[in-house]
Amino acid sequence: MAIWDFVKDAGKSVFGKAEAAEPKPATQPEAAAAKPGQDPETTRKVAALKAELRALNLDKDDVHLTLRGDTVKIETKGADRETLEKLVLAVGNIEGIAKVEADLPQAEEAPLFHTVKKGETLSAIAKAYLGNANKYNAIFEANRPMLLDPDKIYPGQTLRIPRD
Incomplete structure (x- = not known):
């Protein structure tokens, strides 16, 4: 599992202001993606990340995101190396994300x-x-x-x- 660092305070704002975010009932896809015991704020943020990936046409059925604080773990079985690198960047370039973890398919050289x-x-x-x-x-x-x-x-x- 490789970890990439990002500038936490730079990037696209997709989470909104925490103090302005009123808890709202989860939609069916969000509820299905929520893990047992996961707090509503984390569920909301994961849904926002998934929505951003959908907007970029990078969200496939097998892309799973786990958020722990300011770190996102990306898991996917079907993505090729280029797509996975784009997933890492799409998630990492979001304001509030400092680290992204993912397993990249083997290659001679690390991504640049x-x-x-x-x-x-x-x-x-x-x-x-x-x-x-x-x-x-x-x-x-x-x-x-x-x-x-x-x-x-x-x-x-x-x-x-x-x-x-």
């Missing part, structure tokens, strides 16, 4: 991730990792569907860097 720093662009990142600023589109494509625009990256966001 980069955390965006203030002022960086995809072109600068492409030049640093791929040797050519014009290869920014390869990084953009490797991070779709999480990235919708190559000009919209933010400090603290973690990106997948293609090996090619």
